[in-house]
Every structure is written in C-alpha cells, then in structure tokens.
Amino acid sequence: MSHDFVLEPAERWLAHDPDPETQSELRRLIDAARAGEDGVRAELAERFAGPLEFGTAGLRGVLGAGESRMNRAVILRTTAGLARHLLEAIGDKARSAGVVIGYDGRRMSREFAEDTACALAAAGIPSHLSPVPCPTPIVAFAVGHLGAAAGVMVTASHNPPEYNGFKVYWDNAAQIIPPHDTGIATAIDASPPADEVPRMPLDEARRLGLVRDFPEELERTYLGAIRGLAVRSDGDRDLCIVYTPLHGVGDRLVRQALGEAGFTRVASVPEQAEPDGAFPTVAFPNPEEKGAMDLAFALAKREGADLVLANDPDVDRLAVAVRRPDGEYVQLTGNQVGVLLGHYLLTEGRAQGADERRLVLASCVSTPMLGVIASALGVHYEETLTGFKWIANRAMDIERSTGARFVFGFEEALGYTVGPVVRDKDGISAAALVAELAAVRKAEGRTLLDELQAIARTYGLYMSGQRSYTLRGVDGLEKIAAIMDALRKRPPAAIGGVPVVAWRDFEARTRTTSDGLVEPLVLPPSNVLVYELDDGSRLIARPSGTEPKIKFYFDVREEVAADEPLGDAEARAAVRLDALALAFSSLAGIG
Incomplete structure (x- = not known):
C-alpha cells in the first residue's frame, strides 16, 4: 500500500508533464522505485508532498x-x-x-x-x-x-x-x-x-x-528616474568602488547607473560579473553569507577601494562594505545601511514645500532607530510586517489617505527603496545613493563609519541581534505554537529585570500598555509579538513562515557620552543584548 501511495501520484503527474526533460527525470525515479533502489521512494514522497x-x-x-x-x-x-x-x-x-x-x-x-x-x-x-x-x-x-x-x-x-x-x-x-x-x-x-x-x-x-x-526606452526611463532621486550632485566622485553582482544580472545596469552619477572608478569582480545560474564561486549567492564577498574584498584591497557594493543575483538587495583606518574592510548590516540612507534623505533631501508631510517605513524586525530619527525630524514613521510587499502597499495607503510623500523604506535583510520610482526593493538605486553619500562625506574628510558614529552620538547607539531555534517534526511545530501561545496569554511584566511598558500582538492587532490601555494596530494579522521595554530595548518573537523555526529579535539602545569612545558604548550594548537574549530565551523555555 505504501508503495502505491508513493507511485500513484508520480504516475499521474508523469502522464500530464509537458516537458521531456522532467518526464525523463521522473520516469527514471519511478523505475528505480519499482526496482527497490534504496532511498528513491523517499525521494518521490518528498517530490509529491503536496503542491x-x-x-x-x-x-x-x-x-x-x-x-x-x-x-x-x-x-x-x-x-x-x-x-x-x-x-x-x-x-x-x-x-x-x-x-x-x-x-x-x-x-x-x-x-x-x-x-x-x-x-x-x-x-x-x-x-x-x-x-x-x-x-x-x-x-x-x-x-x-x-x-x-x-x-x-x-x-x-x-x-x-x-x-x-x-x-x-x-x-x-x-x-x-x-x-x-x-x-x-x-x-x-x-x-x-x-x-x-x-x-x-x-x-x-x-x-x-x-x-x-x-x-527600447524602458531602461533609459528607469535610469533617468533613479537619477532624479539624487540628493546632492557634489562630493568626491573620484571615489574608488568595487562592485560584484554575485553571478547575477546587475553588472551592466549598476555600472551604468553609477557612471551616470559621475562614478567612473568602478571595478567589477571579473569572476562574478556575468550571469551564471551555477554560481560557481560562492556556496550561497547571498551577500550576507560568510565568504560570499571574499573575492570582492580581495579586489578592493588590490584597488585600494573606498567602497564595496554587492547585489544579490536579481539585484533587489544591496550589501555595503567600507574600508577601516587599518585598511581592512567591514561589511555594514542592513540596519546600518537603512539608517545611513534614511538619515541622509531626511536631513539633506530637498523639501517640496514648508507644510510637506514626509513618510518613511521599516519592517517591524528592523532597527527602531529610523523611527527615532523620523520622530525627531517631525516625519511620519510606521512599521510593517516583514516583507517588502507590506512596506510598498502600506506606503501607498498612507500616501492616498494623508497626502504624505514617501521618502524611504527598508528592511534589515538588505532591502531598500527610495521614493515611489520602484514599489519594491531596489538594489540599483540604493547602490547609487550609497555611493553618493560616501562621495559627499569623503569630500568632507569623513567616511560612512564616521557618519554612523555621528548619528549614534545624536540619537543613541542601537544594536540589534537575532536568535533562531529549529524545532523539527510535529512535536517541534507544536512546541513553537505553545511558546507563542504562552507568551500571548501571559505577557511578561519584565524581561531580564527591565519592565515591559507595552506589547504588540499582531495576531490580535492590538498594542497594550502596562497600565492597560489598548490601541488598535492597522497592520494585517500575523503571528508576531513585540515587547517594548522601559530602557528603550525591544524584543520580537515570531515563527518562521518557511522553516520549522522560532525567531527572536533583540534591539537595545545605549547613550553615548560626548567625550566617550563609541567602542565603550558598543561594548555595553553588546553585554545588554546578550543578557536580554538569554533572559527572553529562558522565559520562553527554549535555548
């Protein structure tokens, strides 16, 4: 019976498969299963586990x-x-x-x-x-x-x-x-x-x-539109940039966009410049993955590059690395790039009228720092569920209902969009704007690292972290559900000794303060819980939508004294972040 259970759906699918290549592939698997080859029935069962x-x-x-x-x-x-x-x-x-x-x-x-x-x-x-x-x-x-x-x-x-x-x-x-x-x-x-x-x-x-x-004019129109997103036209455009598309489709258009913005010293990683679906030089074509940027860093050292830019293969994400004073390169996080771009657009971008209302958005698992900056500058800020579809659609909703001008949106997973030109992540326009910001600061004798320090001294140092726990099988899924249910039904009054001042339940679409005030949330329902702490810290719990995991996100804020080295504040923030992660994982009964 189990044999038929595996083979019958495979035979039905084979009878209607219009592609000779997958027909042949499936025929071989079916024949091997009938011959009793080890592991083949399990392979077929996986291929027919459901659409x-x-x-x-x-x-x-x-x-x-x-x-x-x-x-x-x-x-x-x-x-x-x-x-x-x-x-x-x-x-x-x-x-x-x-x-x-x-x-x-x-x-x-x-x-x-x-x-x-x-x-x-x-x-x-x-x-x-x-x-x-x-x-x-x-x-x-x-x-x-x-x-x-x-x-x-x-x-x-x-x-x-x-x-x-x-x-x-x-x-x-x-x-x-x-x-x-x-x-x-x-x-x-x-x-x-x-x-x-x-x-x-x-x-x-x-x-x-x-x-x-x-x-024929589509690309030209697009490039003109993103050129119109530029904030400034000055700066040191002789900036040396190393770029890699990671075997994706970004090289031609990214280089063209950079060139039209005045950046002519751009060197592409030759081994990764052309599209290649086998991705032969990387284990995983994601610029966040360890080793993915190694060839780019090696070329950057040879060229003495000021800036390293990388897109993922379909060019909707952007990774950024900068040279430290010691000559080594440090890759910025998505949160850091999001804060750099958002701050630049809000503080130096052209206003379109004295009474103009501006709008920025971020996903709820991204750093809350952009919201702090926006609040200080009188700019409307909202958080959305994870996924750029929520950022883009929510931006349009707010534009229609309030007349606000959408300036910027980002998510910590290296996704950014500037203005309404592209209603999705755009690694091309983001690359041009990062290069522009780096050029402007270089002309001032500063780097993007200096810019991050200046922002931290003004708004506080924010540090983010994440812990993921994989719980496989039916028991694992049940445990994930039980953890979320317990956190939802019994919200903690304090985490790691720090009082919880409010919690957001995206499934119930409510925000509840510690004194019992309940406010509605405008976001669609989702199995996400957010805890806001008295010291400015934040914790988020959510199950993965694609894997048997539960994910916890942590953000802490640390004040930086005027004469204090930033590294001291970073060390304090790291200690607090680890303590918060340990306390919350223990509270959830995991880790």
Whole structure:
C-alpha cells in the first residue's frame, strides 16, 4: 500500500508533464522505485508532498520533476491560475494592459518566462517580455511605467543554485497581498493538468501582438528616474568602488547607473560579473553569507577601494562594505545601511514645500532607530510586517489617505527603496545613493563609519541581534505554537529585570500598555509579538513562515557620552543584548 501511495501520484503527474526533460527525470525515479533502489521512494514522497504553496511573493522551490518542485508543469498551472484571477478581477484591463514578464540568469528562468507568456497569450492576455535576463527592480518599475495589469518575475533571488521562483506584482506595481494572493492560489488549485493548459506558440503570439519585448526606452526611463532621486550632485566622485553582482544580472545596469552619477572608478569582480545560474564561486549567492564577498574584498584591497557594493543575483538587495583606518574592510548590516540612507534623505533631501508631510517605513524586525530619527525630524514613521510587499502597499495607503510623500523604506535583510520610482526593493538605486553619500562625506574628510558614529552620538547607539531555534517534526511545530501561545496569554511584566511598558500582538492587532490601555494596530494579522521595554530595548518573537523555526529579535539602545569612545558604548550594548537574549530565551523555555 505504501508503495502505491508513493507511485500513484508520480504516475499521474508523469502522464500530464509537458516537458521531456522532467518526464525523463521522473520516469527514471519511478523505475528505480519499482526496482527497490534504496532511498528513491523517499525521494518521490518528498517530490509529491503536496503542491508548492503560492504565498508570500508567489512560488519558490527546488528545480526538478514533481508537484513539490519548480518545473514547467508547475509554471503552466500557476499561470493558468493567474490568468483566471486576472480575468475575473480586472478582465478588460488584463486584456488591454497585459502583464510584464522578466527573468533572471538562473537555470530554466527563460523557459519559465516564455511558458508564462505563451499561456497568458492563449488566455487572451498580452505580455511585455524582457528580451534578456533582467533585474527584479526593472520588472517592478515596468509594471507602473507601462500601466500593466500585473507583473511576473522569474527568480529565486538569493537562494541556492538549485532554486527558482515566480514572483507576482499587481497593477499598483507592488507585490501581491490579500485578497489577490489567495485569489490566485485558489485559481491555481482549480487549474487543469499542465498538458491541458492552453499555450500559444511563441512565434504566433508575437505575430499577433500578444507577446512583445520591453520597449527600447524602458531602461533609459528607469535610469533617468533613479537619477532624479539624487540628493546632492557634489562630493568626491573620484571615489574608488568595487562592485560584484554575485553571478547575477546587475553588472551592466549598476555600472551604468553609477557612471551616470559621475562614478567612473568602478571595478567589477571579473569572476562574478556575468550571469551564471551555477554560481560557481560562492556556496550561497547571498551577500550576507560568510565568504560570499571574499573575492570582492580581495579586489578592493588590490584597488585600494573606498567602497564595496554587492547585489544579490536579481539585484533587489544591496550589501555595503567600507574600508577601516587599518585598511581592512567591514561589511555594514542592513540596519546600518537603512539608517545611513534614511538619515541622509531626511536631513539633506530637498523639501517640496514648508507644510510637506514626509513618510518613511521599516519592517517591524528592523532597527527602531529610523523611527527615532523620523520622530525627531517631525516625519511620519510606521512599521510593517516583514516583507517588502507590506512596506510598498502600506506606503501607498498612507500616501492616498494623508497626502504624505514617501521618502524611504527598508528592511534589515538588505532591502531598500527610495521614493515611489520602484514599489519594491531596489538594489540599483540604493547602490547609487550609497555611493553618493560616501562621495559627499569623503569630500568632507569623513567616511560612512564616521557618519554612523555621528548619528549614534545624536540619537543613541542601537544594536540589534537575532536568535533562531529549529524545532523539527510535529512535536517541534507544536512546541513553537505553545511558546507563542504562552507568551500571548501571559505577557511578561519584565524581561531580564527591565519592565515591559507595552506589547504588540499582531495576531490580535492590538498594542497594550502596562497600565492597560489598548490601541488598535492597522497592520494585517500575523503571528508576531513585540515587547517594548522601559530602557528603550525591544524584543520580537515570531515563527518562521518557511522553516520549522522560532525567531527572536533583540534591539537595545545605549547613550553615548560626548567625550566617550563609541567602542565603550558598543561594548555595553553588546553585554545588554546578550543578557536580554538569554533572559527572553529562558522565559520562553527554549535555548
């Protein structure tokens, strides 16, 4: 019986798989399972553990045959669901405005993009298809610029080489949120088997005007728009920059954006400059991962670079490193870069009227320091759930309801957006602005590290940390749920001896103060708890949405005396951060 339980769904899937390569792959696995080869039935069971869940930003998974993998059959059924939801939700606009489709340099990205275009064409929905691999920010920009009904970006961002994904934007040029994510998911569930999804041949779709390339002026318009985000045009533009796209698709456009901003001394890491979905020089194509920036640092030392910039493979994230006085390079955290950019934009950005209302946002797990800066400057600040879709959509909500001008948004995982040009993370515009800030400060005889110190002396030193605990299996998931339930039902009055002054329950959508005042939260419900402490510290607890983990985030604030070395304050903050993490983990009964 267990044998049939594994083989029957595999045989059904094989009968409807339109791709000869995954057909052959699955046929070999089925034959091996029938022959009793060790481990093959477990492999099949994993590949047919259920359909990939269409959620946060669409789909993402390991490439391969099977319903739980990324492959052409899954793409066709997903596109059929997307087409159905588009026609039901905004039928006429879908047929007239079409869908923007882009793809990165990963394995199968182009094939998935073309399958998406062909299936949409068969449904009567035209598409604007990138003629070459392109950055994710270009797709997000194109949706708004072209007035499209939706957008699709085929990418797995910074995931390992064996992954690919399918990210969806709505007609507001931001990633989808409810109700459209659930609407598309429901439509995918109702899609026919992959070989029954109608597909128009690509040549015919092009002949009928149902598939067309991106307009020639699209990149030029985008580059002009991000050039308009510049705060200042002065500074030492002879700054030496080393850049790496980590085998992704960023080199050409990032270098062009930097060049047009006056930065001509830019050296790309040659081994990583061209798109390569195998990512041969890195174990993990994420600039936050240990070792990913080693080649960039080596080149920076040879060049004597002032600044090192790195994008992830689809160019929506940006990593920054700077040279210390001893000649070594230190990589800044996403929180540090977010504070640098936010502070620069708010303190030196051009105002558009005396009564102008400005707006900045950050995810709730990012440093609260931007909120402190914004408050001091009279700028509206809000926190959102994790994920840039929440930042972008909330920014537009506030813009519409208050008339405020959105200036900046960021999340600690190296994601930043400046103004309304791209309603998503944009590693290209962020790279240009970081270079600009570094050039301005260099002309003053200062570095980005000096700038961080100056900000800390003005607003206090903020230090952030995170602890993740993996609890596998059904028992592990039950324990994670029990921890969150206990914290929710019995909020601690103090953590590590420091009084809790308020706690936010994003599932209940309330903020409760220690004296019992309850305020509503505007964010969508989510299983997240935030504790605000009397000394300015903050703790956050949330289960991971993709792994069997519970994550705790910690932020502490330390005052810096006028004549005190910053390192002394950093040492005190580190001690407090460790103590807070230990106390909260113990309180939660874990660690």
